[in-house]
Amino acid sequence: MQVLSVASECAPLVKTGGLADVTGALPGALKGGGVRMRTLLPGYAAVMPALQDPVAVEHFDDLFGGPATLFEAHAKGLDLLVIDAPHLYGRPGNPYSGPDGRDWPDNPERFAALSWVGAHVAAHGAGGWRPQVLHGHDWQAGFMTEYLRGFGAGDVRTVLTIHNIAFTGATDRTRIDALRLDPWRFHPEGYEFYGAVSALKAGLMGADALTTVSPSYAEELMTPEFGMGLDGVMRRRQGVLTGILNGIDDAMWNPATDPAIIRYDDPADKRHAKAALQTELGLPQAAGPLCVIVSRMTHQKGLDLVLETLPDLLAQGGQLAVLGSGDPGLEEAFRQAARDPNVAVRIGYDEAFSHRLIAGGDAILVPSRFEPCGLTQMYGLRYGTVPVVALTGGLADTVIPASPAALAQGVATGIQFAPVTAGALRSALARLGTLYRDPDTWSRLQRNAMAQPVGWSRSAQAYADLYATLTHRG
Ligand code: ADP
Numbered sequence: 001m002q003v004l005s006v007a008s009e010c011a012p013l014v015k016t017g018g019l020a021d022v023t024g025a026l027p028g029a030l031k032g033g034g035v036r037m038r039t040l041l042p043g044y045a046a047v048m049p050a051l052q053d054p055v056a057v058e059h060f061d062d063l064f065g066g067p068a069t070l071f072e073a074h075a076k077g078l079d080l081l082v083i084d085a086p087h088l089y090g091r092p093g094n095p096y097s098g099p100d101g102r103d104w105p106d107n108p109e110r111f112a113a114l115s116w117v118g119a120h121v122a123a124h125g126a127g128g129w130r131p132q133v134l135h136g137h138d139w140q141a142g143f144m145t146e147y148l149r150g151f152g153a154g155d156v157r158t159v160l161t162i163h164n165i166a167f168t169g170a171t172d173r174t175r176i177d178a179l180r181l182d183p184w185r186f187h188p189e190g191y192e193f194y195g196a197v198s199a200l201k202a203g204l205m206g207a208d209a210l211t212t213v214s215p216s217y218a219e220e221l222m223t224p225e226f227g228m229g230l231d232g233v234m235r236r237r238q239g240v241l242t243g244i245l246n247g248i249d250d251a252m253w254n255p256a257t258d259p260a261i262i263r264y265d266d267p268a269d270k271r272h273a274k275a276a277l278q279t280e281l282g283l284p285q286a287a288g289p290l291c292v293i294v295s296r297m298t299h300q301k302g303l304d305l306v307l308e309t310l311p312d313l314l315a316q317g318g319q320l321a322v323l324g325s326g327d328p329g330l331e332e333a334f335r336q337a338a339r340d341p342n343v344a345v346r347i348g349y350d351e352a353f354s355h356r357l358i359a360g361g362d363a364i365l366v367p368s369r370f371e372p373c374g375l376t377q378m379y380g381l382r383y384g385t386v387p388v389v390a391l392t393g394g395l396a397d398t399v400i401p402a403s404p405a406a407l408a409q410g411v412a413t414g415i416q417f418a419p420v421t422a423g424a425l426r427s428a429l430a431r432l433g434t435l436y437r438d439p440d441t442w443s444r445l446q447r448n449a450m451a452q453p454v455g456w457s458r459s460a461q462a463y464a465d466l467y468a469t470l471t472h473r474g
Pocket of ligand 1 (some may be wrong): 017323354374
């Protein structure tokens with residue numbers, strides 16, 4: 001089975017969030033099951049120098065405004081096709097925005113080009129290779145189904161995975177020509193979305209199969225509360241939608257082998273990692289739990305609720321250590337909060353520090369207003385760092401709440417709260433304190449968490465089955 005994954009980011013080469021973790025881990029996870037997944041990536045300035053043995057397999061005289069070359073290459077264990085198009089991707093900053101944090105105004109064209117090349121490879125092949133399945137991720141790959149239709153490659157099957165429906169890639173209809181779209185398909189059955197052009201809508205309508213990253217988020221997407229205006233489309237396409245839970249890279253996230261931390265494989269030894277973290281951050285010893293957060297700082301993540309309930313956490317002897325960046329208002333509010341000696345905040349992006357935080361914390365807080373899957377609560381599980389999560393999306397699917405029954409049966413792995421309000425988080429933190437002060441219960445919770453399977457094997461099989469079903473259907 002040959003699959004081309006079309007992605008705007010892919011770890012460890014280029015990452016802004018969980019999307020990259022998934023597109024980076026899936027090819028390796030699928031290998032054993034007879035699926036070869038190659039990944040089509042834009043040749044960002046940071047990506048091109050990392051390529052090993054690049055071989056040019058295709059040239060485009062005019063790829064959305066300039067010449068481009070498609071390279072076959074390897075990097076960091078990934079089997080890649082990379083679009084070298086300096087006019088689109090040879091810029092500083094992250095995949096979507098410049099150093100000033102503002103999105104590039106030509107993002108619709110930049111990722112239309114990614115989708116167009118994906119469809120081109122699926123229809124015509126590249127370097128003598130052609131996939132049976134074209135698997136795109138999020139809005140950046142949405143137009144692939146439109147272009148594939150234009151190329152007339154009816155034998156290729158398409159899958160679109162929704163990692164976050166909040167980003168739709170919507171743009172103005174005056175760009176239809178520039179985006180190389182068929183103007184006759186600007187209608188509700190095509191890529192039109194409330195009078196605008198939407199890459200995500202195009203893919204949602206056109207793909208043979210849709211997946212999203214947890215079963216609960218698949219359900220939620222069909223509701224007005226979470227569907228971001230696309231809930232009607234999701235309800236229409238319910239028959240082809242499945243929720244496949246993300247896994248984590250359990251080799252990279254393994255407390256017994258992690259080179260970034262003081263290693264442990266028993267929760268009793270976790271105290272060394274905690275002491276090291278407290279020393280690193282200048283936090284004193286404390287009676288209550290050390291709570292950690294590793295997160296983008298956006299409204300979605302509910303971090304304002306943490307600020308609101310912080311006095312309650314501190315009053316019970318708890319501590320807070322935060323790593324994240326994003327919304328300037330939230331960044332500043334956390335900086336202010338760090339004046340308290342029991343609060344430490346680091347604004348920025350730091351892989352190694354994120355490992356030390358998750359290893360050293362007693363609990364990890366993920367109070368998201370919505371969360372398609374979420375990865376950090378799974379890192380928490382693997383490290384015996386008890387997740388305290390909102391009851392939504394993938395957080396609901398990965399954490400078994402410490403109800404009296406679940407504790408009695410020995411299956412509880414964390415704490416869930418609903419609704420996503422400061423009041424409910426406050427109660428969850430009180431519950432956390434109670435559990436933490438009961439050492440037997442606490443260590444049982446940690447052991448259950450660490451024993452929970454959070455790797456890729458089950459989900460990789462689900463993707464492999466999906467590809468097989470699609471291609472056998474013919
Ligand atoms: P999202 O994709 O919505 O940002 P996820 O929980 O799915 O949320 O994935 C976030 C990923 O990014 C995780 O791997 C997390 O560890 C990582 N991450 C987020 N913020 C930071 C940061 N400031 N430093 C290091 N890693 C981070």
